[in-house]
Amino acid sequence: MQDYKIEFIQFALSRGVLKFGEFTLKSGRKSPYFFNAGLFNTGADLARLGDFYAQAIQANQLDYDVIFGPAYKGIPIGSAVSIALFNRFNLDKPVCFNRKEVKDHGEGGNLIGSPLQNKVLLVDDVITAGTAIREAMDLISANNAQLSAVVIALNRKERGRSELSAIQEVERDYQCHVLSIIDLDDLMQFIKQDPQYNQYIPAMQQYRDEYGV
Numbered sequence: 283m284q285d286y287k288i289e290f291i292q293f294a295l296s297r298g299v300l301k302f303g304e305f306t307l308k309s310g311r312k313s314p315y316f317f318n319a320g321l322f323n324t325g326a327d328l329a330r331l332g333d334f335y336a337q338a339i340q341a342n343q344l345d346y347d348v349i350f351g352p353a354y355k356g357i358p359i360g361s362a363v364s365i366a367l368f369n370r371f372n373l374d375k376p377v378c379f380n381r382k383e384v385k386d387h388g389e390g391g392n393l394i395g396s397p398l399q400n401k402v403l404l405v406d407d408v409i410t411a412g413t414a415i416r417e418a419m420d421l422i423s424a425n426n427a428q429l430s431a432v433v434i435a436l437n438r439k440e441r442g443r444s445e446l447s448a449i450q451e452v453e454r455d456y457q458c459h460v461l462s463i464i465d466l467d468d469l470m471q472f473i474k475q476d477p478q479y480n481q482y483i484p485a486m487q488q489y490r491d492e493y494g495v
């Protein structure tokens with residue numbers, strides 16, 4: 283496993299972002315682990331998080347006009363990524379966010395920041411069953427923009443609506459690249475070798491047998 287993946291897993295564990303236990307997911311699945319990106323909650327952590335995404339974006343030479351961070355956790359991620367792209371690579375890209383509820387006063391609407399137009403780079407924390415990304419896709423289409431690529435922190439490698447993984451379905455349906463900093467295999471490999479966390483392997487294995495691809 284590449285060093286940056288190990289660093290990212292250690293970073294997430296040290297901030298309590300990656301936790302083991304019993305968690306109910308947006309999809310209703312009961313998971314033995316959870317990635318709570320909201321706990322990257324200091325300036326230093328968000329700067330470091332943004333660097334991980336910015337490096338993945340640059341290393342893969344993604345082609346996009348605007349960064350879109352879907353509510354809620356995509357919002358600080360989108361900001362952190364745009365700042366990291368500017369600080370590290372001198373790239374000044376527009377950023378856009380949505381509200382989960384439409385605002386009916388002031389500027390109104392459900393989008394904040396840049397217009398959502400042309401080629402969109404969507405950034406979010408995790409993909410599980412793919413519901414959040416499809417919701418974001420509805421907004422992108424409604425604005426006549428095109429999804430160009432998706433970058434997430436953790437690919438949980440779970441089934442979507444069919445026997446394919448949620449990410450395979452997104453790539454098939456929207457013809458876009460989906461990149462992640464780490465995936466479930468990286469996480470399993472890491473915890474197998476770590477005496478503090480290898481106790482969670484049986485539950486992780488069982489969950490993967492049920493929902494994994």
Ligand SMILES: O=P(O)(O)OC[C@H]1O[C@H](OP(=O)(O)OP(=O)(O)O)[C@H](O)[C@@H]1O
Binds near residue numbers: 309355407410414
């Ligand atoms: O692939 P899925 O099955 O859709 O699950 C993953 C999504 O679930 C969470 O969003 P959620 O809307 O729960 O939360 P947030 O408002 O905390 O970002 C998470 O941030 C992902 O966006």
Ligand SMILES: O=C(O)c1cc(=O)[nH]c(=O)[nH]1
Binds near residue numbers: 315319410
């Ligand atoms: O599927 C989800 O709802 C989900 C999984 C996860 O690991 N983290 C998160 O914020 N949501």
